[in-house]
Amino acid sequence: MRQEFDYEREREPNEAMSASSPQMFNVQIDGIWHQFPKGTRVIEACAQAGSYVPRYCYHKKLSSPGNCRMCLIEMGMPKMGPDRKPDLGADGKPVINWMVRPQISCAQDVAEGMGVRTNSPLVKECQRGVMEFLLINHPLDCPICDQAGECRLQEFSVEYGTAESRFLEHKVKKPKNVELGPRVTLDDERCILCSRCVRFCQEIAQDDVLGFVDRGSHTILTAHPGKRLENNYSLNTVDICPVGALTSTDFRFKMRVWFLKETKSICTSCATGCNTIIGTREDVIYRQTPRENDAVNSCWMCDYGRLNFDYVQSERRLLEPRIFHDGKLIPADWKTAITHAALQLKHFSGWEIAIIASGRMTNEELWLTAQLIRTLAVPWFDIVPRTGPDDDILLSEDRNPNTNGARLLGLATEPGAKIPAIIEAISSGQVKALLVLGENPVRFGVSIQQLSNLPAFIVMDILANEATEHATALLPSFAFAEKRGSMINGKGRLQRLNRAVRAPGQARDDWEILRDLSQALAATNGIYAIEDVFRQMSEAVPEFAGLSLSKIGDLGVQVIQVNESPAPPLERAANDIEKAESKKPPGRSP
Numbered sequence: 001m002r003q004e005f006d007y008e009r010e011r012e013p014n015e016a017m018s019a020s021s022p023q024m025f026n027v028q029i030d031g032i033w034h035q036f037p038k039g040t041r042v043i044e045a046c047a048q049a050g051s052y053v054p055r056y057c058y059h060k061k062l063s064s065p066g067n068c069r070m071c072l073i074e075m076g077m078p079k080m081g082p083d084r085k086p087d088l089g090a091d092g093k094p095v096i097n098w099m100v101r102p103q104i105s106c107a108q109d110v111a112e113g114m115g116v117r118t119n120s121p122l123v124k125e126c127q128r129g130v131m132e133f134l135l136i137n138h139p140l141d142c143p144i145c146d147q148a149g150e151c152r153l154q155e156f157s158v159e160y161g162t163a164e165s166r167f168l169e170h171k172v173k174k175p176k177n178v179e180l181g182p183r184v185t186l187d188d189e190r191c192i193l194c195s196r197c198v199r200f201c202q203e204i205a206q207d208d209v210l211g212f213v214d215r216g217s218h219t220i221l222t223a224h225p226g227k228r229l230e231n232n233y234s235l236n237t238v239d240i241c242p243v244g245a246l247t248s249t250d251f252r253f254k255m256r257v258w259f260l261k262e263t264k265s266i267c268t269s270c271a272t273g274c275n276t277i278i279g280t281r282e283d284v285i286y287r288q289t290p291r292e293n294d295a296v297n298s299c300w301m302c303d304y305g306r307l308n309f310d311y312v313q314s315e316r317r318l319l320e321p322r323i324f325h326d327g328k329l330i331p332a333d334w335k336t337a338i339t340h341a342a343l344q345l346k347h348f349s350g351w352e353i354a355i356i357a358s359g360r361m362t363n364e365e366l367w368l369t370a371q372l373i374r375t376l377a378v379p380w381f382d383i384v385p386r387t388g389p390d391d392d393i394l395l396s397e398d399r400n401p402n403t404n405g406a407r408l409l410g411l412a413t414e415p416g417a418k419i420p421a422i423i424e425a426i427s428s429g430q431v432k433a434l435l436v437l438g439e440n441p442v443r444f445g446v447s448i449q450q451l452s453n454l455p456a457f458i459v460m461d462i463l464a465n466e467a468t469e470h471a472t473a474l475l476p477s478f479a480f481a482e483k484r485g486s487m488i489n490g491k492g493r494l495q496r497l498n499r500a501v502r503a504p505g506q507a508r509d510d511w512e513i514l515r516d517l518s519q520a521l522a523a524t525n526g527i528y529a530i531e532d533v534f535r536q537m538s539e540a541v542p543e544f545a546g547l548s549l550s551k552i553g554d555l556g557v558q559v560i561q562v563n564e565s566p567a568p569p570l571e572r573a574a575n576d577i578e579k580a581e582s583k584k585p586p587g588r589s590p
């Protein structure tokens with residue numbers, strides 16, 4: 001935010017400025033005056049002014065030790081006259097008294113009247129010198145380094161370094177291929193000792209596990225004796241390591257990063273909903289990395305969520321719709337499978353049907369499920385709770401990514417509260433048709449015997465399991481990285497999932513399956529795209545009013561205050577449901 005400089009005016013109290021407005025400082029960067037709020041780091045001020053200063057050890061979310069010296073600049077303060085007022089030059093602006101020595105820009109804040117030079121001959125000479133020092137013992141093994149393509153050492157070497165080294169002695173040999181922990185591999189020769197990984201473990205992961213030993217050129221990074229880098233946030237050290245010293249054991253040597261297609265999405269492994277970038281090539285997911293969102297996950301994500309994508313490429317993926325016919329599950333086309341499932345459901349009254357949805361479903365899918373529940377007048381419905389230990393960092397106890405969406409759209413007030421009653425109703429024979437969406441009923445307590453006795457057991461899921469082989473209609477759907485849609489995280493933030501890969505076989509998008517099922521049951525129409533589903537929701541649900549999938553944006557929108565409990569419309573509707581007439585099912589006999 002470049003502004004005209006008026007030094008005297010800025011020194012006087014600004015009446016228009018409210019008490020809560022931050023104090024603004026005038027700072028000259030590369031000859032142009034700018035204003036920055038008090039507390040802005042000089043390195044950040046330079047970046048905001050369009051003068052990027054290279055850095056290795058500085059990370060905006062960590063403390064600033066100032067140990068790499070890559071961010072050296074020239075700095076000065078206003079020259080003061082005998083009256084303790086700044087001397088003004090012919091242009092009416094303060095004359096800067098430049099310091100003789102270069103200064104680091106990452107460890108100090110802007111001050112009134114400060115002058116900064118980021119591209120003077122002295123600064124360039126410093127940058128060349130620091131790069132030469134950093135590369136003295138570096139193995140220069142870029143062709144086999146996993147960081148190539150996103151390595152700051154490569155990039156800054158080209159931009160700020162020199163093409164030649166004056167170093168003639170033998171390079172220091174350091175440990176290579178060190179297993180720092182189960183998920184992180186270290187190459188000490190590439191480490192530039194910036195200490196980002198050390199500080200991350202201390203300050204963010206709360207696990208003081210890394211440190212430096214030995215002196216001078218022989219200094220190496222290592223884990224403290226008897227410790228391993230195995231905390232649930234260990235892979236963030238790989239993200240922030242500016243060089244190829246720390247690599248992901250899972251990802252290393254699998255794919256050159258410049259081949260990866262990057263898709264912005266969110267993690268669906270817990271209710272936090274960390275923002276991610278999914279790296280893919282030719283419909284294969286190679287890695288997930290965190291995407292900065294200060295309202296959700298800052299710059300980090302946990303290892304558990306980051307590595308939880310192998311199942312998308314599992315051999316157990318359901319690849320084609322199937323129907324139960326002549327005593328076995330046989331492949332069918334989608335039209336036949338949907339018609340078969342709809343016919344089965346039509347033959348029962350609402351009180352004989354149970355629908356188990358999932359807190360992993362998107363809002364759009366849950367909305368269409370809610371329509372199915374209304375259409376069929378089903379009183380037995382719920383989502384399956386999924387919990388695990390939380391930490392005080394990011395990982396949530398709620399391992400469902402969209403429990404709040406399920407609550408808001410009326411699929412569950414207290415997830416899992418109705419499941420014991422549903423199991424009892426299946427067991428007693430009252431429930432004769434079970435529709436399960438993205439969950440394995442055996443895991444929530446329905447026995448294989450009960451499933452195989454059900455006249456209608458319709459499953460929409462992505463993986464084969466012990467329950468799917470007893471289905472009367474099997475509808476293969478999309479995994480999180482194959483679909484678009486929205487979810488509400490544990491703190492009430494509406495966020496977007498984006499499609500990163502195409503689904504295998506004949507699997508279909510969940511919302512399309514649910515729409516087709518609804519249409520086969522109620523002959524409704526008018527939904528052609530997922531945007532139509534969101535539009536329906538935004539017209540009916542006040543929290544979504546005025547929003548669309550595109551308006552959610554990359555960083556999401558706060559739609560619920562955390563402690564606010566959304567109204568459960570289907571809970572109310574269920575109380576009014578009249579028992580419909582029983583009809584004989586077309587599937588197998590009870």
Ligand code: SF4
Binds near residue numbers: 191192197241245246
């Ligand atoms: S391993 Fe990477 S992040 Fe850690 S000190 Fe070395 S260069 Fe820095």
Ligand code: SF4
Binds near residue numbers: 274303305396
């Ligand atoms: S904290 Fe939760 S949302 Fe974030 S990466 Fe881990 S599992 Fe995924």
Ligand code: FES
Binds near residue numbers: 055056057069072106
């Ligand atoms: S970035 Fe400033 S000293 Fe390292």
